[in-house]
Each structure stands twice: as C-alpha cells, then as structure tokens.
Amino acid sequence: MNHFNADMLRQGVQNVRSNFYNEEGYDNSVTPNQVRYLRILANQIGKDYLNRVEAELQKGLGVRKASALIDELIRVKNERTVEFQKISVGISLSSLKSGYYAVITDSNSIRFFRITNVDKVEEGIDKKWLNWIFVREQAGDNFFKVGSQNPALGYYRGNYQREMETIIKNPLESLKLYGKTIGKCGVCGRTLTNAVSRELGIGPECLKNVGGY
Numbered sequence: 639m640n641h642f643n644a645d646m647l648r649q650g651v652q653n654v655r656s657n658f659y660n661e662e663g664y665d666n667s668v669t670p671n672q673v674r675y676l677r678i679l680a681n682q683i684g685k686d687y688l689n690r691v692e693a694e695l696q697k698g699l700g701v702r703k704a705s706a707l708i709d710e711l712i713r714v715k716n717e718r719t720v721e722f723q724k725i726s727v728g729i730s731l732s733s734l735k736s737g738y739y740a741v742i743t744d745s746n747s748i749r750f751f752r753i754t755n756v757d758k759v760e761e762g763i764d765k766k767w768l769n770w771i772f773v774r775e776q777a778g779d780n781f782f783k784v785g786s787q788n789p790a791l792g793y794y795r796g797n798y799q800r801e802m803e804t805i806i807k808n809p810l811e812s813l814k815l816y817g818k819t820i821g822k823c824g825v826c827g828r829t830l831t832n833a834v835s836r837e838l839g840i841g842p843e844c845l846k847n848v849g850g851y
C-alpha cells in the first residue's frame with residue numbers, strides 16, 4: 639500500500655510543473671540519463687561545475703536545456719584536458735641547436751644556459767645519448783645541469799620551463815643576448831674581440847650560418 643506524505647506530494651507537483659512550465663516554455667523535464675551524464679561530466683571537470691550542475695537541477699531543468707548544458711560541459715572538459723596536457727607535457731626543445739642562450743626572467747634578472755643537442759654521434763660521446771638534449775645553467779665559469787630532454791619523452795623536464803619557452807620563441811635572440819652580455823659567441827662560446835661581433839653577440843664564422851637558425 640502506498641503512503642503519501644508531504645514530500646512525495648511536493649515532488650509530484652514539481653514533476654507535473656516541470657513538464658509544462660519552465661523557462662523555455664513547454665518541455666519535458668530532464669531525463670535520469672541526462673542527470674547521470676551531467677554529474678559524470680561535472681565530476682570530471684571540477685568542483686565549480688559540480689556546484690553549477692546541482693544548482694541547475696535544483697532550479698528544474700528541461701530536456702533541451704539539459705542537452706545544451708551537456709554540450710557546454712563536454713566543450714569545457716575538452717578545453718581543460720588540452721590545457722592540462724600542455725602543462726603536463728611541457729615544451730619540446732627539439733628545434734634548438736647546441737649553443738649558449740641568455741634569457742631575461744620575470745624578475746628582470748638574466749640567466750645563462752648552455753644547451754647541448756646531441757643530434758649526431760661524435761667521438762667520445764656514447765651513442766645512447768643520441769637525440770638527448772641537455773640544459774645547463776651557467777654560474778660564473780661553472781655549468782650546472784638543470785634538466786634534459788629524453789627523446790623517448792620529447793619534452794624538457796627541468797625547473798626552467800618558462801625560460802625554455804622564451805628561448806624556443808626566438809632562439810637567435812637568446813643566442814645574441816648571451817654573446818652581447820657575456821662577450822662570448824652564443825653559438826660556439828669563443829671570446830668576441832671584434833667590435834661588430836660584440837655588438838651582434840655572434841662571431842664572424844658562426845654568423846655565416848647564424849647558428850643554423
């Protein structure tokens with residue numbers, strides 16, 4: 639035997655209402671499958687959308703509006719996935735040639751890097767390092783390893799993501815900045831004595847192919 643109580647009555651009235659009146663005029667109320675899908679999507683996106691979906695359900699949602707909301711959630715989910723992949727995958731240094739690079743940082747200081755792209759097997763280098771890229775930071779005359787790119791991964795792993803991003807955007811500028819600031823060729827590291835070379839940051843020999851860029 640069925641027992642009716644105030645809650646059930648209210649729910650019943652709400653169901654009837656939502657079938658005939660809502661913001662969009664006549665519409666059927668949201669289906670259980672839509673509710674389930676909305677919650678799954680919101681859960682995958684994050685707390686902001688979980689709250690949003692629950693608020694919309696509370697207000698009462700028609701099939702059409704639920705469908706539009708599902709489309710929106712799918713779009714947001716895809717956007718955030720792309721953003722997440724960008725952050726977690728990082729940036730590829732594969733286009734960089736071996737050389738010396740300088741970067742002006744966010745705090746307006748300057749950092750110096752030596753990047754070694756093992757793009758060919760040379761004498762004295764184990765061939766297991768082929769296609770690895772090593773990043774060292776220069777401090778005085780010392781070079782400290784600050785990350786590398788494993789060819790199997792294809793992106794830089796290290797603490798200087800933003801700096802590497804700046805170099806990638808304009809490697810030639812970073813090479814020249816190194817040469818102008820340190821007084822050594824950004825491509826080969828030899829001391830620049832010629833006035834024009836010092837102005838450019840690259841020596842006359844290396845200028846012929848501007849470091850391969």
Ligand SMILES: [Zn+2]
Pocket residue numbers: 823824825826827828840841843844
């Ligand atoms: Zn040079």
